[in-house]
Amino acid sequence: MGRVRNSAELFATLLLFWILLNGTLAPGTLAVGAAAAIAIVLFYTDGLSFLSHFQPVPRSFTASILFVFYFLRELVRSNIALARIVLSPELPIKPGIVKVRTKLKSPMGRLLLANSITLTPGTLSVELTGEWLYVHWVTVDATDNEGATAKIVAGFERYLEVMYG
Amino acid sequence: MLDLLGALVLVAGTVFLLLGGLGLYRMPDTFNRIQAGTKTTTLGTLLTLAGVALLEPAWTLKLLLIGLFLLFTNPLSSQVLARAAHRTRVAQTHEVQVDRLADDTGETA
Numbered sequence: 001m002g003r004v005r006n007s008a009e010l011f012a013t014l015l016l017f018w019i020l021l022n023g024t025l026a027p028g029t030l031a032v033g034a035a036a037a038i039a040i041v042l043f044y045t046d047g048l049s050f051l052s053h054f055q056p057v058p059r060s061f062t063a064s065i066l067f068v069f070y071f072l073r074e075l076v077r078s079n080i081a082l083a084r085i086v087l088s089p090e091l092p093i094k095p096g097i098v099k100v101r102t103k104l105k106s107p108m109g110r111l112l113l114a115n116s117i118t119l120t121p122g123t124l125s126v127e128l129t130g131e132w133l134y135v136h137w138v139t140v141d142a143t144d145n146e147g148a149t150a151k152i153v154a155g156f157e158r159y160l161e162v163m164y165g
Numbered sequence: 166m167l168d169l170l171g172a173l174v175l176v177a178g179t180v181f182l183l184l185g186g187l188g189l190y191r192m193p194d195t196f197n198r199i200q201a202g203t204k205t206t207t208l209g210t211l212l213t214l215a216g217v218a219l220l221e222p223a224w225t226l227k228l229l230l231i232g233l234f235l236l237f238t239n240p241l242s243s244q245v246l247a248r249a250a251h252r253t254r255v256a257q258t259h260e261v262q263v264d265r266l267a268d269d270t271g272e273t274a
Binding site (some may be wrong): 097 | 183187193194199204241251263264265267269
């Protein structure tokens with residue numbers, strides 16, 4: 001996983017997005033897109049892309065698809081839970097910041113985990129330090145680290161572990 | 166038929182956005198407000214985009230890309246806002262149960 005390969009992946013991703021957004025393969029449009037993509041790659045040589053550390057084995061792709069569906073389900077649940085809180089006259093919240101631990105090693109896996117936590121029922125990632133995540137929780141169910149980890153992290157980790165290790 | 170479905174999905178999206186606005190108004194502190202804002206704008210906007218895709222099927226690919234951008238940038242900006250709020254010790258509601266981050270960084274909640 002070298003630097004060159006990372007940059008090439010980033011360049012290809014950016015150019016693909018550009019082409020899809022423009023919906024044309026005209027030389028002028030392509031040239032502008034390529035120039036912009038090169039500039040961005042030069043600025044972010046150490047950046048991450050979706051594919052950084054992705055493990056290209058078949059069960060990884062299955063996990064990705066399951067992850068997307070699990071995520072969308074959680075997103076809908078989280079909105080319904082929030083709607084219920086916001087619409088009840090007594091505003092039933094029990095907020096706090098808990099600490100959870102992740103088994104994920106790769107930075108991209110951790111990023112996806114933190115983002116997913118933010119969009120799922122009642123939780124918001126606040127700070128990440130190494131394997132620890134501090135999560136704001138609208139309705140704190142468990143204040144100990146193990147209990148909170150089981151409730152917040154375990155669902156997503158199951159898939160991300162396969163995808164990114 | 167597709168028009169009707171698209172309109173319904175659009176309305177569902179705006180209902181979530183409306184609830185998010187209500188959440189911003191009702192929640193007691195910064196962190197809870199960010200929570201209300203992030204979740205509803207993400208689902209609300211995704212549903213709005215889906216509704217538009219049903220009304221104008223030719224735009225689907227572009228709308229899908231916009232949705233993808235949203236899914237990655239929305240939670241990230243909320244996380245950075247929340248982190249900045251905590252680092253500058255923005256006051257939390259008195260209902261707060263526990264703050265492990267303040268415990269670990271030696272701040273008093």
